[in-house]
Structures are given as C-alpha cells and as structure tokens.
Amino acid sequence: MQGQSTENKHLLHFKYTKPRSETHQLLGGEAIKGRSKARVTSPARSSYFSRSTIISWLNPAPGLRRPQPPLQSNNKHYDFDAIGIFEATQMSPSNFHCSTELANLRLSSRISSLLHYRNGRHLSSCPVTGASDAAPTSFSNKVELQEVPTLPHMGSLVSFYSNTPEIDLNSFYDFYPAMRKRYGDFYKMGIPGLGKFLIPLYGLTCMIPPTQTQGSRGMLYVITDPNEMQKVIRQEKAKQPYPRGIVEAEWPLIDWLHSKGSVLGKGANDDTEDKYGFVGRGETWKRIRSFMQTDMLSPQSAAGYIPIMVEAATLASRGAPASAADLNGYANRCSFDLFTALMFGNLSKMADPQTGHDQENIVFCEAAVNGMDKMFKQMSSPMQLLLFKLGIKTGMYKDMAQAFETATSIAEKKYQEFRKRMDANELTESEKSSYLRKAIVRQAEDESVREEELAEIIKIALTAAIDTTSSLLSWNMLHIALNPTVQEKLHAELVESTQKCGGLNAEALRKGNVPYLHAVLRETHRLTPAAPLTVLKENSLSDLDIHGSTIPKDSLIMLDGYSVGIDESIVDSPKEFRPERWFPDAVEARKGTAAEILDHPYYRDAFSQGSRKCPGSRVANNEVLIMISQLVLDWEISPPQGYGKEDVTYCMHGMVHPNLPQLQFVARN
Numbered sequence: 001m002q003g004q005s006t007e008n009k010h011l012l013h014f015k016y017t018k019p020r021s022e023t024h025q026l027l028g029g030e031a032i033k034g035r036s037k038a039r040v041t042s043p044a045r046s047s048y049f050s051r052s053t054i055i056s057w058l059n060p061a062p063g064l065r066r067p068q069p070p071l072q073s074n075n076k077h078y079d080f081d082a083i084g085i086f087e088a089t090q091m092s093p094s095n096f097h098c099s100t101e102l103a104n105l106r107l108s109s110r111i112s113s114l115l116h117y118r119n120g121r122h123l124s125s126c127p128v129t130g131a132s133d134a135a136p137t138s139f140s141n142k143v144e145l146q147e148v149p150t151l152p153h154m155g156s157l158v159s160f161y162s163n164t165p166e167i168d169l170n171s172f173y174d175f176y177p178a179m180r181k182r183y184g185d186f187y188k189m190g191i192p193g194l195g196k197f198l199i200p201l202y203g204l205t206c207m208i209p210p211t212q213t214q215g216s217r218g219m220l221y222v223i224t225d226p227n228e229m230q231k232v233i234r235q236e237k238a239k240q241p242y243p244r245g246i247v248e249a250e251w252p253l254i255d256w257l258h259s260k261g262s263v264l265g266k267g268a269n270d271d272t273e274d275k276y277g278f279v280g281r282g283e284t285w286k287r288i289r290s291f292m293q294t295d296m297l298s299p300q301s302a303a304g305y306i307p308i309m310v311e312a313a314t315l316a317s318r319g320a321p322a323s324a325a326d327l328n329g330y331a332n333r334c335s336f337d338l339f340t341a342l343m344f345g346n347l348s349k350m351a352d353p354q355t356g357h358d359q360e361n362i363v364f365c366e367a368a369v370n371g372m373d374k375m376f377k378q379m380s381s382p383m384q385l386l387l388f389k390l391g392i393k394t395g396m397y398k399d400m401a402q403a404f405e406t407a408t409s410i411a412e413k414k415y416q417e418f419r420k421r422m423d424a425n426e427l428t429e430s431e432k433s434s435y436l437r438k439a440i441v442r443q444a445e446d447e448s449v450r451e452e453e454l455a456e457i458i459k460i461a462l463t464a465a466i467d468t469t470s471s472l473l474s475w476n477m478l479h480i481a482l483n484p485t486v487q488e489k490l491h492a493e494l495v496e497s498t499q500k501c502g503g504l505n506a507e508a509l510r511k512g513n514v515p516y517l518h519a520v521l522r523e524t525h526r527l528t529p530a531a532p533l534t535v536l537k538e539n540s541l542s543d544l545d546i547h548g549s550t551i552p553k554d555s556l557i558m559l560d561g562y563s564v565g566i567d568e569s570i571v572d573s574p575k576e577f578r579p580e581r582w583f584p585d586a587v588e589a590r591k592g593t594a595a596e597i598l599d600h601p602y603y604r605d606a607f608s609q610g611s612r613k614c615p616g617s618r619v620a621n622n623e624v625l626i627m628i629s630q631l632v633l634d635w636e637i638s639p640p641q642g643y644g645k646e647d648v649t650y651c652m653h654g655m656v657h658p659n660l661p662q663l664q665f666v667a668r669n
C-alpha cells in the first residue's frame with residue numbers, strides 16, 4: 001500500500017456496522033479546528049497514515065502528552081485508522097461502535113478526540129476508548145451501557161463477584177476512577193440493600209435514603225459526560241420545585257430533626273414528598289431554600305461580605321504558626337471565623353489561640369464537626385442502619401445527636417442574642433450589614449418563612465458551614481505548602497494586586513486581578529475535591545435517553561465529575577498540582593479535544609448543580625480565596641522536612657479531609 005511503512009500498520013481498530021461507500025474527503029483542517037491536513041493514501045476500506053503524519057496532525061498542544069501510535073488491527077472487522085474512523089463517524093455516527101476487543105485499551109486524548117469530534121461538533125463519549133467529551137445533547141451517538149454484575153440484595157459492591165474495587169474511606173478518591181477503568185464512561189451498578197429495608201452499604205449509603213427508596217429500582221447509573229447529566233437536570237427543572245437533594249440521604253440527620261420536632265424536618269403534608277420538610281423535596285424545601293439562599297448565593301450578595309471576612313482572615317492568619325500542630329482544627333476555626341463574620345457581622349477571633357478564648361465557640365466548632373462526622377459514619381455502615389431500622393439508637397447515633405444538640409443550642413443562643421441586640425438598636429455598622437440582620441428584616445417583611453423556621457435556618461447554615469469549608473481550605477493549604485513554585489507565584493500576584501487595589505479587598509480578589517489565585521482554587525477542586533461526587537439526581541419526570549439507552553423513570557443518575565480530571569490520557573500529569581491548566585491559553589488549547597470536558601461548568605467545583613446546588617457555595621469559595629490569600633501574604637508555608645506528596649493521607653467523612661501535617665509558617669516581612 002502506497003506510503004505505508006511497518007509502523008503505520010498499527011491501526012486503530014473499530015467495527016463499523018454499515019458497509020462503507022464514500023471515499024475519503026472530509027479531513028483535517030476543517031474538522032480538527034485548524035490542525036494540518038492528513039494525507040490519505042488508500043481509497044480502500046482501510047486507509048493508512050504514517051505514524052509521523054498522524055503525530056504531526058495531532059500536533060499535541062502544550063501540556064498534553066504526545067499520543068501513542070495507533071493500535072494493532074484485526075481483520076475480522078473493517079479496519080480504519082484514526083482518519084478512517086473519523087470519516088466513518090462523519091458518515092454515520094449512530095452506526096459506529098467501538099470494537100469490544102478494545103475494551104481494556106485506553107487511547108490518547110488526542111486520538112480519542114479525533115473519534116469524537118467532527119465538523120466542529122463533539123460526539124458523545126465512548127466507554128471503550130474511555131474518551132469523554134462534551135457532547136451536544138442533540139447528537140444521538142450511542143455509547144454502550146455497561147452493567148456491573150449485581151447480586152440480589154447485595155448490589156454491586158461485593159468485590160469478588162462484581163469486579164468492583166473495595167471502598168475504603170482512606171482511599172476514597174480511588175474508587176470511581178477504578179470503576180471507570182473497568183466499566184467505562186457509562187455503567188449501571190446495583191445499589192446494595194435488602195430491598196427497601198437495608199439499602200446502603202459502605203460509601204454508597206448516601207445514595208439512597210431509607211425514607212425515599214421508592215422508584216430508585218436499586219440501580220445507580222454513572223456517567224462522565226456532563227452534557228448527558230444536563231438532560232437530567234433539565235428534566236428536574238421541568239419538574240420544579242422538587243428536585244432531589246443529597247441531604248435527603250442523610251437519614252441520621254433527618255431522624256434527629258424529626259425526633260426534636262424541628263420545623264426543618266417536617267413539611268406541611270405527610271402524604272407527599274413534602275413530609276420531610278427542608279430535608280425532603282416539597283413545597284417546604286422550596287420555600288425555605290429560597291429564603292436561605294437570598295443574600296448569600298448571588299455573586300453580588302456574597303461579595304458584600306468580603307470586607308468583614310477579610311478582617312476575620314487577617315486575625316485568623318496570625319494564629320497559623322501557633323496552631324501548626326493541629327491544622328485540621330485550625331482550618332475548622334478559620335471557617336468558623338469567616339462564616340460567622342458573614343452571618344453576624346462580627347469577629348469571633350477563634351483561629352488565633354491568642355484571641356480565641358471564647359469557650360463556647362470552641363465547643364460549637366468541635367460539636368459541629370463531630371456531629372457531621374458521626375452522621376457520615378452511620379450512613380457508611382449497613383449495621384448502623386439495620387440497628388436503626390430495628391429501633392435501636394446506637395452509641396454513634398447518640399454521639400451525633402449530642403453533638404448536634406450542643407452545636408445547635410449554641411447557635412440558637414447566638415441567634416437570640418443577636419435578635420435582642422437588634423431589637424434594642426445596639427447593632428454595630430458591620431452587624432447591620434450581616435446576613436442575619438437582612439434575614440430578620442426580610443422575614444418580618446415577607447413572612448415567606450416563619451420566625452421559628454428562620455432560627456432553624458441559621459442553625460443549620462452555621463452547622464453546615466464548618467466541616468465543609470475547612471476541607472477545601474485544608475486542601476488548598478496543603479497544595480500550596482507542597483508546591484513552593486506555585487506559592488511564590490501566588491505570593492507575587494497577591495502582592496501586586498493588593499498594592500494596586502489598596503489592600504486585600506473585593507477588587508484585589510477579582511479574578512481579573514488575581515487569575516493565579518483563582519486557578520489555584522480551581523486546581524484544588526479538580527485534584528482533591530472536598531466532595532468528589534456531588535451531582536446525584538433522579539429522572540423523576542419520565543424515562544430518559546442517556547447515550548441512547550433508556551433510563552427508567554425515578555432512577556438515580558450520578559455524574560462522576562472526578563475521574564476524568566485525573567485521567568492521564570486526558571490531563572497531562574494529573575497528579576501534579578498545576579494551576580496553569582486553568583489559564584485561558586490552556587483552556588483554548590483544550591478546545592476540540594477530549595480534554596475540553598474539563599472546562600464544562602459541571603466539572604468546575606464540588607457544590608453540585610441544579611436548584612439544589614449548595615447555597616453556601618459562593619461564600620465558601622470566597623472564604624477560601626480570602627483565607628489562602630491572607631496566609632500566603634503573611635507566611636511562607638512549607639511542609640515538615642522529608643514530607644512529600646506521597647506522604648499525603650486523607651479520610652472521607654462527609655467531606656474528604658487531608659490529614660494535615662505540621663506545616664511550618666515563616667513570617668514574610
């Protein structure tokens with residue numbers, strides 16, 4: 001064959017289900033966005049390209065690895081090389097299937113992207129190549145649904161039967177990437193459980209609340225294509241106001257709220273999904289949720305709290321060296337200081353041991369974190385649920401209840417004291433700008449929530465704000481400490497921005513002024529998300545077409561938004577912390593490649609999507625941006641001698657927290 005050398009016999013090998021009649025015509029430049037044209041040397045069924053031609057054609061962008069040579073052919077099927085397949089897909093994408101022989105092979109991102117990109121449009125992801133991309137929902141390219149072997153009652157998590165990896169909370173990040181390696185980009189697995197009685201097992205407990213197991217059909221569908229996930233969220237929108245929330249799975253919390261008679265745990269109608277109030281999915285959730293997120297979620301309202309949060313961070317940063325032996329605790333206290341600054345408009349000064357003497361605040365922080373930890377541990381244990389179902393309140397349940405009791409009664413006291421001072425007209429100027437004051441005024445004006453509901457909202461927000469934000473903060477601290485070059489760049493950027501903007505303030509923190517800071521946060525969300533799997537939804541309106549397969553109504557569908565971001569065929573050196581990946585030129589270079597998926601909004605952070613997206617997401621990000629900036633401006637942070645990336649350990653307890661080592665903080669002048 002003309003122009004064919006030994007090396008170019010290595011072919012990508014795919015089955016094409018229709019005879020191919022058209023000859024090669026649509027190649028290169030037009031389809032691969034400005035890449036040079038490839039030469040076609042054979043008009044026959046198989047077309048061949050020299051490896052060097054393909055490589056130059058693929059022309060890896062900076063930051064992406066060169067592709068491997070294409071793979072060996074097998075004459076049982078029609079054989080096409082990258083271009084041939086590319087043409088085939090142009091001819092008839094819906095009839096194009098990956099050969100099963102390739103099931104265990106991973107293609108380079110560039111080659112994958114060839115297979116999935118045509119005429120300036122992306123095709124859907126492929127479970128065989130492992131390539132995921134941003135497929136327009138209008139395109140019906142079928143991706144085969146893989147089924148993880150499932151046992152009755154036990155679901156798919158019996159490792160030796162289902163070929164699933166073990167779930168270990170100390171290596172939680174590994175589970176879904178391993179699943180993806182085995183089952184591709186679209187698979188369904190059985191959710192373990194004894195019917196509707198004992199649903200959860202290990203990490204999957206959070207998937208199904210015992211209170212709402214109906215209709216789930218015991219299956220979890222996992223996808224990596226955010227555009228397919230968008231279909232689910234769109235359907236959710238159509239069915240508003242009742243989208244599914246992860247909080248519905250938090251059965252120990254739900255039970256505790258119920259047992260206390262909390263207005264948050266009880267809706268208006270026991271016969272509907274409203275039964276569980278804010279932790280359910282009815283009108284009560286909608287009403288409370290809408291009230292809670294006002295003055296918090298929008299960029300403008302979140303930005304309004306920046307000045308007081310900066311004040312809190314300035315004080316908190318001073319406490320870093322003295323807290324080095326307990327940096328996880330320090331991160332919790334920083335979260336408390338910054339969130340209470342927003343909530344009450346005052347400075348709790350907890351994170352600096354010199355000033356953090358208020359015992360009650362210390363108790364609150366510890367109780368909030370402990371309560372969340374115990375809640376998650378129960379959700380992770382089938383035995384806990386079984387005992388709960390048998391009406392036994394375990395020691396762990398009691399510990400959780402005690403911790404939540406302590407935290408919420410302190411929060412209640414804070415709320416009542418604030419109200420009293422507000423009634424007595426004693427609030428300071430910054431307290432007048434606080435979230436709570438605005439909420440009290442709103443409540444009185446529109447009465448969309450009752451006064452006792454407002455008190456509960458404040459309590460739950462305070463309790464939810466500690467352990468969550470501190471996970472994100474801890475990971476950022478650790479990455480910065482482990483990457484001195486990143487830290488120096490960040491420091492230089494912050495110095496310049498604060499000098500230009502007259503200090504650390506909203507303007508100095510604007511992405512346009514500190515792109516590197518924002519890239520650091522983004523990179524942390526990619527590499528070590530606080531909550532790796534957060535977009536978990538239901539198609540509760542009707543059956544839904546996902547990758548050409550029909551997903552029955554009321555199924556659980558989850559976006560695995562983590563695995564792709566650490567896939568080395570998509571991300572260059574994925575375990576490296578490189579904020580530069582998020583610079584505009586890197587984003588631009590990803591366009592038209594499989595790696596473009598990383599820039600989809602659903603991959604941006606760990607706050608979920610849709611109308612149940614975390615209401616504290618904006619302020620949590622701001623808290624971390626501010627706290628990290630202040631720390632880096634004040635200190636040169638380094639790990640203990642001999643401590644490196646390979647020494648990092650972590651544990652999943654609701655959020656994934658690194659076990660922070662004793663970092664060193666040396667003052668910058």
Ligand code: HEM
Pocket residue numbers: 244245246247278289339460461462464465466468469470472530531534535536606607608609611612613614615616617619620621
């Ligand atoms: C880095 C910090 C945080 C992370 C990673 C995080 C993550 C999440 C996630 C994944 C959800 C579930 C969304 C869903 O059901 O689809 C959620 C819900 C929630 N978060 Fe956050 N969160 C954080 C900080 C906060 C803060 C600071 C608050 C305080 C207001 C907060 C309050 C809540 C509440 C009340 C819900 C339930 C919302 C609902 O069901 O409608 N979170 N969060």
